Amino acid sequence: MIKDITIGQYFPGNSFIHRLDPRAKLIVTFAALVEIFLCKNFLSLALIFIFSVFSILFSKISFKVVLKGLKMIYFLIFFTALLQIFYNEKGNILFEWRKIKITDGGVYTAIFMAVRIISLIFISSLLTYTTSPTTLTDGIERLLSPLKKIKIPVDTLAMMMTIALRFIPTLIEEIDKIMNAQKARGADLDTGGVLKRAKALIPIFIPLFVNSFRRAYELAFAMECRCYNGSNHRTRMKIMKFTWRDIAAFIFIGMMLAAIILLNHFFGAVI
Amino acid sequence: MEKATLIRFSDVSYRYESDNETPLPLALKNINIDIKKGEFVAILGHNGSGKSTLAKLANAILMPESGKIYVNGMDTSDESLEYEIRQTVGVVFQNPDNQIVATIVEEDVAFGPENLGIEPSEIRKRVDEALKAVGMYEYRFHEPHKLSGGQKQRVAIAGIMAMRTDCIILDEPTAMLDPKGRKEVMAAMRKLNKELGIAVVLITHYMEEAVAADRVIVMDSGRIVLDGAPRDVFSNEEIIEKAGLELPESAKLALLLRRSGVNLPSGILTAEEFIEAFKFSVSGGAAK
Structure with missing residues (x-):
């Protein structure tokens, strides 16, 4: 879906x-x-x-x-x-x-x-x-980039956006997995009123959040390993x-x- | 001529910070290792033996509690050298999903060199070379999340290669892969080592992968228990079993047969070696 x-x-x-x-x-x-x-x-x-x-x-x-x-x-x-x-x-x-x-x-x-x-x-x-x-x-x-002059960290914001975009499909896959795992344990996600369905989403989102934090931690390590420090003079491959x-x-x-x-x-x- | 030392662990101990008052036990205890240029070293150990900590220490992500680590002569505790150290030693982690930054393969490979402030044309060259070396050039415009695990991991390796490191540490790179992906990653690693002369440190708990290395280090609860050529290391089956590991299948089979009286030489590691020795033993036995 x-x-x-x-x-x-x-x-x-x-x-x-x-x-x-x-x-x-x-x-x-x-x-x-x-x-x-x-x-x-x-x-x-x-x-x-x-x-x-x-x-x-x-x-x-x-x-x-x-x-x-x-x-x-x-x-x-x-x-x-x-x-x-x-x-x-x-x-x-x-x-x-x-x-x-x-x-x-x-x-x-x-x-x-x-x-x-x-x-x-x-x-x-x-x-x-x-x-x-x-x-x-x-x-x-x-x-x-002109906004950098008034101290808005444009490049850091752009990096955040790239990472967010990069992880959308990964997280969607993960939601699918968690949903199936909860369904396999008898969670009922498809019936009931709005309130009941919203409640049923809690056991989906808690593991998702926990996993996201773990991912963020690992990603930060990997980025550090590749010399990212947020403010250095990055160049770009594509001109x-x-x-x-x-x-x-x-x-x-x-x-x-x-x-x-x-x-x-x-x-x-x-x- | 003796090859120059690339990474030197000199009497290194490390302890993870604990959440409460009581400190955690040492994760590494007085480690001494020299890794030379162009070497292919496998580090073995069961979970919690401290092998992954080694990778993060060599890359200046963690600092030792005591002792020193030198990368190409540079002390990792000197913060001003952090960049140069990370340009010398790169780390590929276990989960390929959590180390790919960009949404297109080639842009991800370019991430490292971009951070180093390299000229665009030079980055292009490096990215193409790195992708070709790991056999992912045809996939350069793909989205990482549509690749298989083995392919993603090879992209991650290319990402480190593009920084032109002298050494790549791979922290259980195949743990989350299927057999096919594992083969692809192993082939890429061997190629880096043999053809490009990059030192490879493979942290793993798959014995079969360790057999391909020039040197095997076995760790158990924060200490090095064995260090040497695969053949010598795997002949110490008692120590290996005590470290919570198992011998490679063929070696184990040879050992069991030898114990039950079949005439087989020691030092068998691969299936091919086993077949040869077994044939010889059977025909030799018949002649007697």
Whole structure:
């Protein structure tokens, strides 16, 4: 069950998007997310939605994977849309029955919201699908390195993030093992109310915590053996360089921004 | 010419800190060992015999209670030499999951050299060399958690190799592996030792692995009880059994047969040797 989560996974590849510099990718992703929120009508939203779909096609990651990542938030999309349909009272009334009023404005907003959330997920998950977690943290570290001047230990934080990411699959495996071990001793994890189930998780998480501390202790030894001391002048094997690809991506996202502003300006706003 | 000493334990004692008032007994008692450049040493002992403590002492992670440890002439108690010591002696631990830091194989191998502040192009070269040496080059872009135990352990070995250490101490590297993984790790170790001249200290309780070493040290409750060539060490079956260990299978079989009157020479260690000696004994016996 836990293994099905695809958000945050990395799929190695050699596409245009895979080969973008992680710093450029972070900036472009962030810009695209902001642009999604700038959209005011269906034309600009369509533009950014098409952009996100084409980005996925470009990255050569199968659509199935991306849709699988969406599975977890189908409910959220559905719920948001439903709320908009029933509670938004803008525009002409399409349907009325007792206290329930459905307006065309509500329907539009519902569709708008749904497309917006889907675009958000597409773009943000594409970032992690196409960037290895280590490269991603490296990118974040370098983007934030000016903060070192105000004594924020950016490199130590980046190291913590890398280790956290590294141990997610290991800990998931361990949870599976502990769950099976407890089930084998007659623990009942799948029935009962919320409270009962939550209680049943205690014997899963206590051994997990204890083991994690043991792991941390051993890992610290191993890292010390390999000369890590947190603050020394580390170098990196991979050198980051902006290439024509990154410049192209910047120009493209800039043009998108201009187009969205123009579309917002010349065609009326839906929300 | 006598080979230069790489690690010297000089009258070393060590005691772990206890949680309460009463101090724990000594984990190591007056240990004297010289490990030479390019040597392949196996350290044997049952659990709690102090063999893992040796690894942490040689790497300046623990400090001896008394006595001195020198790595390439450097005193491990001198904190300013810590880095150089760890660049000379690397340690691979038992659980491969708990020593891999990065999420991609090659990035993990690069971790050590990165910490040393080496030029990126040089790191690249070292990482590729190290991965090729342990036969994991094709897996360089894989995620560590998707590898088998033996493969993970070989990545860990490559991670130490990339720091260009003169000596690698492996602390029960095969304890958590299946037979296949154990074979892979052993092959990688032998290759490092024979082809690259890196000194290997293998801490283990598998007798079969110790047979491959140039020298075997047997430990029992914090003391060295035997130290010598495998053939000499394993001929002291009483001391070995007293140390809570068992002889290699073939040696044990030969010993039992000899005791029950079969004419076999002493010093048999491997299955091949046993077969040869047994054939000879049977045919010789028939001729008589």
